Amino acid sequence: MGLSPLENFLLIALKPDNMPIGAMLPIVGFVFWIAIRQMVANDRHIKNGKKEKIWDEMIK
Numbered sequence: 001m002g003l004s005p006l007e008n009f010l011l012i013a014l015k016p017d018n019m020p021i022g023a024m025l026p027i028v029g030f031v032f033w034i035a036i037r038q039m040v041a042n043d044r045h046i047k048n049g050k051k052e053k054i055w056d057e058m059i060k
Helices: 005-013 016-047 051-058
Strands: none
Touching: 005 016, 016 051
């Protein structure tokens, strides 16, 4: 029998040349979370009629 899918994934993912990719995934997730949080804040400002506040927060 061959390797299970999880064992095959771990065999590939834990090779030294693939480690930077694995380390990059949480960083990308964190930056994506920041972007979504900012998007929601901007949408709230637009909904409340405070479009000028978006620019003020962007240039901080």
